[in-house]
Amino acid sequence: MTTLFRASVSVADATVRVGSALRIVPVFSAAATDTAAGVRTAITVHYSASQGRYVIRAVTNEAVSEGVEINYPTIARIGLAGIIQAAAPRCIFLTLDDEDGPDAVWMSVDRLTTAKGRILPPALAAEVVRRGASEARMEAIELLYGTAALSNLPPARLIQEELGIPHRTASQWIIDARNAGRLEGMNYHAGRQART
Numbered sequence: 001m002t003t004l005f006r007a008s009v010s011v012a013d014a015t016v017r018v019g020s021a022l023r024i025v026p027v028f029s030a031a032a033t034d035t036a037a038g039v040r041t042a043i044t045v046h047y048s049a050s051q052g053r054y055v056i057r058a059v060t061n062e063a064v065s066e067g068v069e070i071n072y073p074t075i076a077r078i079g080l081a082g083i084i085q086a087a088a089p090r091c092i093f094l095t096l097d098d099e100d101g102p103d104a105v106w107m108s109v110d111r112l113t114t115a116k117g118r119i120l121p122p123a124l125a126a127e128v129v130r131r132g133a134s135e136a137r138m139e140a141i142e143l144l145y146g147t148a149a150l151s152n153l154p155p156a157r158l159i160q161e162e163l164g165i166p167h168r169t170a171s172q173w174i175i176d177a178r179n180a181g182r183l184e185g186m187n188y189h190a191g192r193q194a195r196t
Helices: 072-076 080-090 122-130 135-150 155-163 167-179
Strands: 016-018 022-024 027-034 039-048 053-063 092-095 106-108
Touching (some): 027 080, 039 080, 053 135, 080 092, 092 135, 122 135, 122 155, 135 167, 155 167
Antiparallel strands (some): 016 022, 022 092, 027 039, 039 053, 092 106
8 A cells, every 4th residue: 555655555644534533545556466367456546525435546457477468358357446445444544532632543444454354343333233322323333434435335234244233224324424424525325336
């Protein structure tokens, strides 16, 4: 993960505020190698405020195996959406402290992810579900929705999986968070196919 200036991404690069608590890196580059296809793909991604998510602005493909030709059939097998979905959580930052405090510790969403692939620890997820319409619930919905929407993944599905709740409940909690102003700058349109 790098910024356009080829430095590793850090919280100092997270200059755009989305929602009420998230900070994101507005432009980054990421690369992945598909060993089966023999192709290394690099993308440059920009945050689009009008679309409320990251969009790919440039793609470079390079053959890394002898005998691989960069042509349409080869490129058609490369999953650009997977690269952005893996990279975006490293470019979304939050703090569990007072964000304006001098001792606030900011971390990327990927640092929250556990070995089992969950963003929220099970005990915290259970507390969020149990507590009613609390501030903790709003924070959790903002974090989960933002992580999914910015990465062009279905937010309701991620919220369902993380919190163990039905789709209808996840959808209602998203509506509640949006009405509370917690999801500013983040959008996901159900049924939209990722354009990669």
